[in-house]
Amino acid sequence: MLSASSYRKFVRGRNRPVWEEDPNPAGLVVKALVLVAIVAAVLFPLYTIVLTSLSSQADVTRAGGLVTVPGTLSLAAYEQILSGGIVTRATLVSIGVTTVGTLLSTVVSVLAAYGMSRPGSLWHRPILFVFLITMFFGAGMIPTYLLVSNLGLIDSYWSLILPTAISAFNVLILRSFFMGIDREILDAARVDGASDWLVLGRIVLPMSKAAVAVVALFYGVGYWNAFFNAMLYINDNAKWPLQLVLRSYVLQGVTLPGSGTGQVDVDDGAVTGLPVKMAVLVLAVIPVLLVYPFVQRHFTKGVILGAIKG
Structure with missing residues (x-):
């Protein structure tokens, strides 16, 4: 038989909301993947913008727009506007x-x-x-x-x-x-x-x-x-x-x-x-x-x- 204190702990555990439960390994993996996807969605546009600003005109022409793969890096654009x-x-x-x-x-x-x-x-x-x-x-x-x-x-x-x-x-x-x-x-x-x-x-x-x-x-x-x-x-x-x-x-x-x-x-x-x-x-x-x-x-x-x- 359960003692009175054990029974109270058991009842509190059953009445806890879902978000207070300890996450299982599968839940941790899903959370990690979601966070990585959110960070990637935020950082990737910033990465392409910075990389394009540091790219040469030939690299931009070759990529047909925003550059995603580093090529010849240059500060010419910043020197030009500043x-x-x-x-x-x-x-x-x-x-x-x-x-x-x-x-x-x-x-x-x-x-x-x-x-x-x-x-x-x-x-x-x-x-x-x-x-x-x-x-x-x-x-x-x-x-x-x-x-x-x-x-x-x-x-x-x-x-x-x-x-x-x-x-x-x-x-x-x-x-x-x-x-x-x-x-x-x-x-x-x-x-x-x-x-x-x-x-x-x-x-x-x-x-x-x-x-x-x-x-x-x-x-x-x-x-x-x-x-x-x-x-x-x-x-x-x-x-x-x-x-x-x-x-x-x-x-x-x-x-x-x-x-x-x-x-x-x-x-x-x-x-x-x-x-x-x-x-x-x-x-x-x-x-x-x-x-x-x-x-x-x-x-x-x-x-x-x-x-x-x-």
Whole structure:
């Protein structure tokens, strides 16, 4: 006969959900194959893009398009697009807009979220309601364009930052995270005479590094990948960000003046067409790939903990 403790263990084992059961060898093999297939589906397109950008024009012609088998590798495409002209300027514009925009958006979002997370703050509930409304209703493209135009921001880099400087979703993530901080810690700091600025800088922010890092990543990727605002508000090609140059050259096949991507003599060893397009694409993807690993360890923690309380 089973003892009482053994019987309880037996009953708990029978009532456990399927996903809590220990996987069998066949299940482990299937999971491994599925994960390998997913990784291959993600990495193979990136591999072909990078390899094509490093290939010679002869290899691209021989492959009839994207190169999958390495041949003669060369940095000629990168030297061509970075030798000056609009691609280089567009890269610097994107770096500047992303840096300034991410810093501004993160600072303002932290201040707004902290203010709305304090129960005694002035009008925090009406302001929170306004933030929630903006998540479901927008003014539209034409009113926004008229506002940017009336503010004199046409052909200004600020037109790439200010219209999208605040995301209500990111503010709510930070607010939820701040509200999850133990109230006793904040009250103890105020008893010791700490002001709200000191509480925010010395206590709240150090305890919220994960959430702030995730929100900064969201803003940074958004600014780096944005092209629609530039298409609306920037008329000067010299002020275009990299993503708009990428769209115009790679998707529409437009060769921009001073881009260093015009037709050249292949016999001189230069590359044209597809390798240059792929080089511009790689140049647009690399910064996100370099930054993401440093923030990835905070990503899951920041999003999950910021969504616990609201």
